[in-house]
Amino acid sequence: MTGEQPSDLIRSVSRALRVLEEVARADRPLSVKVIARRCGLNLSTSYHLVRTLCYEGYLHRRPDGDYLIGSQVAERYHEMLDAFERPPRASAVLRQLAAESGHTAYLAQLTDARLVVVEVAEGPRSPWLEDLQAGLETAPHATALGKALLLSLPSRVRRGILTEYGLRRFTPSTPSSVEDVEVELSGLRPGQVVEEHGQFREEVACASAVVPGTQWALGISTRGLAIPQLAAARLATAVRDLARS
Template identity: 55%
Template sequence: MRDPLAEPSDLIRSVSRALRVLEAVGRAPRGLTVKQIARRCELTVATTYHLVRTLAYEGYVIRREDGTYIVGLEVADRYRELVSAFRGPPAVGETLRRAALDTGYSHFLGRFIGGQVAITASAEGPRSPFLEDLVPGFDEGAHATALGKALLATLTPEQRYRYLKEYGMRPFTAATLSTVEAFEADLAAGDRRGMHLEIGQYRQGVACAAVLVAPDKDMERRVALACALPAAEMMTSARMVRSKLLAAARALSEAMVAVDHSV
C-alpha cells in the first residue's frame, strides 16, 4: 500500500500509472484485457490503452491472441539483473555454493534492503527440503526464519518492535512465534548459543540455522548466512551445523573484504 503522504512533489504520474498497470498484469497470470486493467488501476480505458501499448513496445507486457495481456520477458531480464546485484561478486556466490556442496544443505544469504529483510542469494543442497518461497527477494517471514532472526537481532528492541508491527507475524505453522515477547526470548536464546534457529516455525518438518557474517554500523551492510535442513537432522546435528556455518561465514567475510579492498 502506497503512503499518499510520502508522495514526492515531482512525481511523474505517467510513470506511476505505467507501473500500476504492470503490477496489475503481473498479479493476473491468466492475463487481463485493457478494460480489466483500467478497472483494476482506476484509469480511463483510453489512458490504459496508451500505457499498455507503450509497455508492450518495450517488452514489459505481451499481447496474446485473445486480446489479454501478460507479463513480458523484459521483466524476467530485470529480475535476473536484480538477483545478480543482490548476490554480489562471483567470489561470494562461489563460497556459498561450496558451503552447500560441503554440507549438502541449501544455504542462503540475506541483508536489509530499504529497511526490510531480504534474501539476496541462495545455493541449493541435495539434503535440504525444497523451499520454493526462499528465493532472492524480500522475506515476508523474517520472524519465522533463522535468517530473519539473525538480522533482526542486530536491531534495537524499539526498531524490532516497529519492524514486527509493520510487517506482522504471520503464523506459517502452529510453531510460528506470534508475540513480540516470545520473539525477543527466542532471539536472546540465539545470541547465547551463537546461532539463531527455527524448527518447524516456517515450514513443518524443516529447520533453519543462521549466523551473522558481517556486522556493521550501517544496517544495510549487515549480512547473515543461513542453511536449511530436515528438522530431525537439526535435533541431532546442531553443533556440527553451527561449526560449518561459522566456517562458511568466515570464508564469506574474507571474500567480501577482498572485494572491498580491490575496489
Template identity: 45%
Template sequence: MEVTVRDSAVPPSDMVSSVARALRVLEVVGESPTGLSPKQIARRCDITIAAAYRMLRTLAHQGYVMRRADGAYTLGLAVADRFRELVSAMRGPAEVGTVLRRASAEIGYSHYLGSFVDGRIAITAVAEGFRSPHVEDLVPGFDEGAHATALGKNLLATLDQAQRERYLKEHGMRAFTQATLRSHTALDADIAAGMRRGMQVEIGQFRPGVACASVSVQTAGDLSQRFVVACALPAVDLVKQAPMIRERLHATARTLQAALNAPLTAAHGAAAA
C-alpha cells in the first residue's frame, strides 16, 4: 500500500484564490490570541488593506472572527463549533467515547484513540484521566510527533519499512526531549521491540517524566481503517505496572474494535434483510 503526500498538500489547478486568502486570514488571526488589527492582518497575509477589510467583514458576519472594542480581530465562536463537529467526526461512533471514558475511569489514566487522518498519524479521540499528567498538545487532531509517542509508533508499525521511511522523511523527527529518537534505525529497533513486547511504549521521549503505552485495535485495510489505543501516565507508573497496563489496553482494544465495526455490521445486516 502506497503512502503518499496528502492531497491537501498539493494545490489544485482550479484553486479559488479568494477562499485560500480568507483561510489564510483565519490562520493569521488564530496565531495571535491577543488579536490583530486589519492593517496587521493585511501585512501578514500580503493582501491589500481593502481586501483585508472585506474578508474580515464577511468572516465576522459568519461568526468566524470577532471584532473587539479596540478594533482588533480574534477568532469567533463558529470556529469552536466547527472544532466540536470535527472531534465528533474523527471519534466515530458515540460508543467509542464511552469505551475510552470507561477505561480512563477504571485505571485513572488518559486514553487516546489514534488513526491515519488524511495520510497523517493523528489523535482522533481522548478521554482524560485524573492520574495522568496533563499534556496540552494531546487533543483530537494532534498530528505531530509520531516517532516520539507510543500511539504514533504503533501506527508506524503498520507500515512497511519503505513506507515508514517516506512518512518520517516527509514529517521529520523533531527532538521533543533529549530522549527522543532521531534516527530511522533507532526507531525501527524500538518499534520491533514493541512488537515483540505486545505493546509499544515511550518513556520521556515526548515530555520529560511522562510515558505512553499503546496497542493495536485493528491494523488491516486502508490507512483510515487502522486504529490504535494508548494511555499516558507518569513514567514511574509504567515502569512499575507495565504488565497490568498492557492487559488493560488489550481489553480496551477488543471493546473498541467492536464499537468501531458495529455500524458496518449493522449496515451489512440491513442490506442483507
C-alpha cells in the first residue's frame, strides 16, 4: 500500500483484504483464531469475513476447518495478466529468446508507477529469481527491466516514480538514491540496452531494452556478473523481432 489513507476507506473491505493477505503468505492453512490474531481482528468479525470470502471463492475451507487461498484468486491473477495488451507474438519471441540464449527471458511494463513482470520464459543458464515472476511487482531502480523503461521517460517523471516507489537496498550494489540512478542512466540513450550487475541479486546480472514504439521492456538474466556477448546479441535480435511484430 502506498500514499495517504483515503478519507472514504471502507473498513470491511480493508479487513477482508488483510485476511486474504495473511492466508496467502502463510506456509500452511490457518484456523480462524490464527487469522484473527494475525490480522488484529476480533473472532466474530473474522468468522464473518472468512465465511464471506469462502462463499465468493477467495478462500477454501479444508475438512479440518482451516483455510487456504481459493480458486477465485487464481482466476483474478490470470485475468490481470491477460489485461496487459502484449505486443503480437510476444510469447513466441520470449520463448525463442530463452531457447536460443539459454537465459531466462522477461517481458515487463511500467503501470501506475509500478514495474510489473507480465511474462517469463525460463532458461537453464539463469538462476531462479522469485521476485521476477509473472504477475509480480518489482523494483524499477535495481532491475535492468526497470531502468530500461525509466530511461525512456522524461527526467521529471522518472524521478517521481523512483521517489514514490522508494529505493530499497537488495544488495550492497543497489543504487541508494535517485541521483545514483540518474548518474547510471545519464550516459545512455532511450532504447539502448541497460545492464545491472549484482544490484538486484548478488552474483546475478541482467540486461534489458525497451521495444521501439512500445512501453514494453524485454530482458534476460544470467548467473555471474557478466552478460555473455551471445546472450546480449540474442536479446537485441528479440527486441527487433518484437518491434517488427
